[in-house]
Amino acid sequence: MKLHLQIQMNEALYLRNPELSELGKKIIMHSVQLIYNYGFEAFTFKKLAEDVGTTEASVYRYFENKHKLLVYLTSWYWGWLEFQIGFHTNNIEDAEVKLKKVIRLLASTVEDDEKTNYVNESLLHQIVISEGSKAYLTKHVSEDNKQHFFKPYKDLCAVIGMMISEYSPNYKYPKSLASTIIEMAHFQNFFMRNLPALTDFGNSKEDTEVVLFLNDLVFSTIRM
Template sequence: MDQLLQNLKIKGNEKTFLKDPESTDLGRRIIEHSIQLINEIGFESFTFKKLALQINSTESSVYRYFENKHKLLLYLSSWYWSWLEYQLVFATYSLQDPEERLNKAIEIVTRTTEEDSTYSHINEVVLNKIVINEFSKSFLTKEVDFENKEGYFQIYKRLVNRIEKMVTEVNNDYKFSKSLASTILESALHQHFLREHFPTITACDKPETTTLFLTELVEKALKN
């Protein structure tokens, strides 16, 4: 278990940055304050100029780490998925029953995010809000096919594949295991978004209701 978790490092996708922000104090401040600022004003209004003012630095210093704000969003998203993958592996590794393991995985990826004190410069609660509200903007672009081919979404896809493996362990005859796995992740984000912004079109009025909804949905799909 220790060896597995050591090999599973929590980090953003290396293709998204020019210089690793985790390697310097300035880089970590860029990450910390970009999370705060994107959450406050939204990704559309976010600029490196505004970020530079927040961290009392220059716009050019931010560009030394990230080519543009799209790459920064890709970095933040991939870091979040890497962190979530770590939580999932840690929580499910010792579980022997396939159904219990899958249900625990659903709980991990749908539950309310709690701040992890291990990473003082990253507020996982706020980052979760950004992923819920902004993640789709990282791939709804003309460049998505190229970026996918280049491996920008590798961590996200790896997490989907972990869940897909758990699905097949419950029911190896189920034909749509990969689709179901990706639906779990996407639906979790979507239901949290609806609860926050369009509460009249979702029954998931509490964070835990999303977990119950998707657990029941998966259970019925695999039993049928």
Template structure:
């Protein structure tokens, strides 16, 4: 019995819930493929419509614009990450091992654990690395933030911050360290792929590099 995993993304993100119809799910599936292929800037609703054999108008019934669609995808990812985190931490008690598990999760491709997934996780991962900061690095951030659509990110950040605090009760910046390791995980992965001189990757540690760097960083800060 394969369980289909789905997460409720804040209603303010979409006009019609894409999880609730075949067309909606197709939009998300094809968007992930297409954004990964073209990059977010070159991605348009027109191209998406052609790609999936429907019309622009149909897509506009689900999302106000492509920024909202990206926000949906990224939010979905954070919810999935949050779920995986709960799942993987459930039987762990040692806060150090908990934190190591979190760092591993942040710096590796997401595992497709428990249930079947509609989306291409490899692509989703790349999109998060390259495009996720574009959802908040916009002029309208304050306006968008009012509708609570950044909640999944904030909740994940708070959850990781709690584990950080459990490792070192006196550490004064758990939330900032949390958001920093989330962002740095992406950046170091991106840099090691495309601008390696901004990192210390070597051909040897290529795959483990981001993980090793972040682990070293975190456990230095938290005093082992």
């Protein structure tokens, strides 16, 4: 039996739900590939339309602009990751084991998930590393926030924050530590590959090094 996983998305992110049509799914599929290839700045709806084999106008019927598409894709990723975390930490009681699983899920190379047919999680993970912060580092972050565009990110942060508090109920900064883990899982990976002088893993370039760094950071901080 083949299971299918659907991530619940904020309706204000799109004009037409891309999950409900072939064209919509193609737009998602190809946008992941193209943003990965070109980077977000050089990515355009014109290129996307050509790649999909449709017109620019049709793409605009799904997404108002490329910023909302980026927010859509990153939100999808955070939602998917929260599901992964729930799945992999299910039935585990030990908060330390759970947190270590979370760090590994955040900082390891993602393999394509069979349960989602039109999203390549591996590429999407790379996009979230290189482009993810551009979703909120904007002048209109507060308006976007009012429309709950960042809820999946916040939810994930809350989940991790709760695990931290479970492990160490007196620790004063569970949410800030959670957002630090999330951001650093990605930034240390980006630095390792592109600006290795900013890390201590320039030689090996292994994801596992980032995992070890974060484990050490988190547990020396919250271990009383």
